[in-house]
Amino acid sequence: EPEVTQTPSHQVTQMGQEVILRCVPISNHLYFYWYRQILGQKVEFLVSFYNNEISEKSEIFDDQFSVERPDGSNFTLKIRSTKLEDSAMYFCASSEEGGHPAYEQYFGPGTRLTVT
Amino acid sequence: SQKIEQNSEALNIQEGKTATLTCNYTNYSPAYLQWYRQDPGRGPVFLLLIRENEKEKRKERLKVTFDTTLKQSLFHITASQPADSATYLCAWVRGGYQKVTFGIGTKLQVIP
Numbered sequence: 114e115p116e117v118t119q120t121p122s123h124q125v126t127q128m129g130q131e132v133i134l135r136c137v138p139i140s141n142h143l144y145f146y147w148y149r150q151i152l153g154q155k156v157e158f159l160v161s162f163y164n165n166e167i168s169e170k171s172e173i174f175d176d177q178f179s180v181e182r183p184d185g186s187n188f189t190l191k192i193r194s195t196k197l198e199d200s201a202m203y204f205c206a207s208s209e210e211g212g213h214p215a216y217e218q219y220f221g222p223g224t225r226l227t228v229t
Numbered sequence: 230s231q232k233i234e235q236n237s238e239a240l241n242i243q244e245g246k247t248a249t250l251t252c253n254y255t256n257y258s259p260a261y262l263q264w265y266r267q268d269p270g271r272g273p274v275f276l277l278l279i280r281e282n283e284k285e286k287r288k289e290r291l292k293v294t295f296d297t298t299l300k301q302s303l304f305h306i307t308a309s310q311p312a313d314s315a316t317y318l319c320a321w322v323r324g325g326y327q328k329v330t331f332g333i334g335t336k337l338q339v340i341p
Contacts, residue, residue, distance in 0.1 A: 169328055217275045220274065221272055222272055223270070223272050
C-alpha cells in the first residue's frame with residue numbers, strides 16, 4: 114500500500130540553525146501538507162501546497178517557514194532560524210484532491226525535531 | 230472561532246465491550262467531521278468521515294454518529310480489542326479549505 118515517507122525520523126539542531134525536513138508524498142497525490150504536534154498537544158495545521166504554490170497557511174507558518182517541491186517527488190519544509198519552541202513532531206500529509214473535506218489526508222510517520 | 234472539544238482524559242474499558250468517545254463542537258455545525266487514530270510517535274490515520282446530513286456511519290466495528298442538535302459526534306468501537314488501544318482524534322474540515330482542525334484526542338486503553 115502506498116505511504117507517505119519522511120526523513121529524518123529525528124533531527125537535533127541548535128537554536129538559530131536552519132533545518133530542512135523532507136517528505137515523499139504518495140505518487141499520484143496532488144495536495145501536500147505540513148502539520149506539527151508539540152508534545153502532549155493537538156496536531157496543528159501549518160500549510161497546504163498545490164500546483165507549486167501555497168494554497169492555505171496558518172498563523173504559525175510565519176516568515177521563518179517555507180515549503181518547496183524541488184522535484185517531482187519530494188516536498189520539503191524549511192525552518193530558517195530555529196527556536197526552542199519549534200521543537201515538535203512534524204507530520205507531512207498528502208491527498209488526491211483538496212478543497213473538499215471528504216478527501217482523506219494520508220499522514221507520514223513524522224520527524225521529531227529537537228532544538229537545543 | 231470554531232472549536233473541537235474532546236475529553237482529554239483516558240478511557241479504560243474491558244476487552245469485548247463497546248468503547249464510546251465524544252467530540253463536541255462549538256459555534257456552527259461543521260459540514261464534515263472526521264475521526265482519526267493516532268498511535269504513540271506516529272502520524273494520524275484516517276478512520277471515518279461523517280457528513281452533517283448523515284446521522285450515522287459504519288465501517289466494520291466502527292460507528293460514528295452526528296447530532297447537530299447536541300453539537301456532538303460519538304465514535305463507537307464494538308467488541309473492543311487490546312489492539313484498539315490508541316488515541317482517537319476528532320477533526321473538522323471547513324468546506325472549501327484543506328486545513329484539518331484536530332481535537333486534543335481521547336486515549337483509549339482496552340484491558341484484556
